[in-house]
Amino acid sequence: MNRRTTRTARSAVAALIALSAGLALAGCSDNAEAKPKLQVSDAFMPLPTSDMAGGFLVVKNDGKTADKLTKVTSDLSDDVTIHATKDQKMQEVKSFDIPAGGELDLERGGSHIMFMGLKKKPKQGDKVAVELHFEKAGTVKVDLPVKEATYNPKHH
Known part of the structure; x- marks a missing residue:
């Protein structure tokens, strides 16, 4: 692997982690809103x-x-x-x-x-x-x- 491929792979992994965290947080807030009060x-x-x-x-x-x-x-x-x-x-x-x-x-x-x-x-x-x-x-x-x-x- 060269430097460029490694940097691209790291960026892709970071983007996936950020996207997953964002989806998880969105799911949490949806669940909180979905519960009756x-x-x-x-x-x-x-x-x-x-x-x-x-x-x-x-x-x-x-x-x-x-x-x-x-x-x-x-x-x-x-x-x-x-x-x-x-x-x-x-x-x-x-x-x-x-x-x-x-x-x-x-x-x-x-x-x-x-x-x-x-x-x-x-x-x-x-x-x-x-x-x-x-x-x-x-x-x-x-x-x-x-x-x-x-x-x-x-x-x-």
Whole structure:
């Protein structure tokens, strides 16, 4: 190899390294932008009057990527499902969409979390730990404060 060939080869290798690093960094920033930015607020559980209970909360997505709530788990019950209410009838659903820049509102009289076969009845003032499982954002732990049976944040 002569000097000219060596210099050209080194320049080509340096250019490839710079290009690879640039692509890797671009991939990292794309992944950061692709993840939803979820915030949970207004979480509560009305005081259960039977072996069933409802859970309510708001999930706000400040990110540029949509997500889905796919499952809810809790030590309070082995049978926790998510329900949509349509035409005053509730039905179990597989997931709830959370649009980019939007929110999911689980509220009384509407879509909600359903706890069946409670292992124990929480008292007013207790907090019920739940895990919200999202398709892209992963698992988020939330405490649902137990409020009086008639509590409705829209009226307080």
